[in-house]
Amino acid sequence: MSEKLTGYPSVDKPWHKFYEVGIPDKPDDMPWRKYHASKTCLEGTYPLETPYHMIHESNKDYPDQIALNYFDREWTYRQMFEDIDNAAKALAAAGCKKGDTIILTVVNMPEVVHVLYAASKMGICVNMCDPRSDVESLKHYITECNAKLFISLNLNVPLVQKAAMGTGLQKIVVLSVGRSMPGLIRFFYNMQSKKEYPHLKKLSYDDTTVSYDTFLAAGEGFAVPEEEPYEQGAITVIMHTGGTTGMPKSVMLTDEHLACIAWEYAWIGVPLARQQRWYNELPPFIIYGFAICINAAMFYGLKIILSPKFSPEDFPKQLKKYKPQHACGVPEHPIRIMESDITKDMDLSFLMTIVVAGDAIPVDQERRFNDFLHEHGCQYNLIKGYGMTEICATATTESQRVGEVGSVGMPMPKTVVRITDPDDYTKELKYNEVGEVWMTTPRLMVGYKNDPDATNELIYTDEDGTRWLHSGDLGYMTEDGMLYLSGRIRRIYITDNGGDGAKIFPSVPENEIRSHVDVKDVCVAGRHKKGSTFYEVVAFVVKANDRDDAELTEELKKICEQSVPSYMHPCDYVYIDAIPMTPNNGKVDFKVLEQRAEDMLK
Secondary structure, three states: OOOOOOOOHHHHOHHHHHHOOOOOOOOOOOHHHHHHOOOOOOOOOOOOOOHHHHHHHHHOOOOOOEEEEEOOEEEEHHHHHHHHHHHHHHHHHOOOOOOOEEEEEOOOOHHHHHHHHHHHHHOOEEEEOOOOOOHHHHHHHHHHOOOOEEEEEHHHHHHHHHHHOOOOOOEEEEEOOOOOOOHHHHHHHHHHHHHHOHHHHHOOOOOOEEEHHHHHHOOOOOOOOOOOOOOOOOEEEEEEEOOOOOOOEEEEEEHHHHHHHHHHOOOOOOOOOOOOEEEEOOOOOOHHHHHHHHHHHHHOOOEEEEOOOOOHHHHHHHHHHHOOOEEEEOOHHHHHHHHOOOOOOOOOOOOOEEEEOOOOOOHHHHHHHHHHHHHOOOOOOOEEEEEEHHHOEEEEEOOOOOOOOOOOOEEOOOOEEEEEEOOEEEEEOOOOOOEEEEEEOOOOOOEEOOOHHHHHHHEEEOOOOOEEEEEEEEEEEOOOOOEEEEEEOOOOEEEOHHHOOEEEOOHHHHHHHHOOOOEEEEEEEEEEOOOOOOEEEEEEEEEOOOOOHHHHHHHHHHHHHHHOOHHHOOOEEEEOOOOOEOOOOOOEOHHHHHHHHHHOOO
16 A cells, blocks of 8 residues: 555555455464465465366365255265266266366256366366346357357256257256255155146156266266366356346456455455355356355365255245354345344354345445344344456455445455546546446456457556456445445346346346337336335336327337346336436436335335
């Protein structure tokens, strides 16, 4: 940090004061210490190794400790590495090799962990896709990376088979959420699944569509593939951001990105020790679910409790059952904890880390939850974080020793934050001035696959050659090095989607509604659902003529039903004379419409 503040956050880096000490609460059993040999993170750097190599080095000397828990069935590190090798042999038998890309549309399961690290060991890229994707998106994913192997949930096989038609895909591996469940739980799960998904009763296999067990059996005669070394710049993970104008964008990440984020977490102040319990229900097809809740947790030797279902409603029950020291969620999780009869009188002294990200939590709820934690024996506050898929998860975070109500924390050790004038990219704003949040980090994505225009639109390279990601979020930095968010340039709303969690991109329904001949303009604005931090959206429509409101509404609903994911459908249609504009720059005044949408519930 500069001795005298210049007034510009990216120059002064005031958050560096939080990192001028070594690793806080350093545990004794830390085989990963060889990666953190420097006195502070400001002097050191992250390892250039593959995720497989890093977790193997960190855990090979603890073969009998628990790596994974899935419905109370446990895997030791010895068993997990054996299963990783078996998955690697199966990939080799399927013809997969270094430089190839495989696709996964899956949720949290032990098999997913095995395949992810088997692919890492072999130098194979994994394309992690949302199982809720439609046929068009799935076909796009297959063709964009010339995938030959696709591992799919059995619930989605008909969609994958349709998407595979006319592509070069050679094999679909079918995986059931129930495969690794204990016997009785698996029995009832399979019964219920067949009721909800009738195609499972007649699901058949052939040379191109095989079960996961058949996939593994094919590799039994193969030798365990040799571990491929780290290769600088090789794309090893592809994640997807919800497309603001249709098709999701494919974010290309490398081993370096995953190594950096895992390495950084030792320095921020999280009291980590081997075999602490980490509860994870964030799915592996979002970057937080994979890079932090699986890979970073595995690197530090934590016991990962995998849940295949994202369910804030069930979270209090899981807290009571597993008593995890660490858990990560969205703002809805704290609300469920405070409202549940299960946690009303529960001793929460076991909790060390409960993190929310993905959307802002209202300040009054944050204060209420902190009070709730302390009243129930927890010595720590709620931790908030902020980041994006394009920077491999976390940009800023609080910790057990650094935090302020309302903030999203300090920049990560290798991240620099700059607040930029949205109307002049060359102008950096000073402390406490609101502008667009820009970030640069070694974890900044390589780019969007096959989309250089979108990449160049998101990443600005300055005169010094530094690549800055402009986030689309508005915020300000204080002299203490804490980032506060104040709104969005780019609107995204988080909805529950029946318990699965999803992002609403307003431009998706807007584009479809605007295509109607009787619509002059439209703006879709979000509001909180009653009693929830999740959002629903309202369509504010300017008519092109005097069409009857009720008739037009029915037609617009049908358009959305045909072309827009159900969780993005407007819950209401409001007809207005004109879209409100801001007085200073003539842009759409989203806040006015968001407030009007909120007021409709009063």
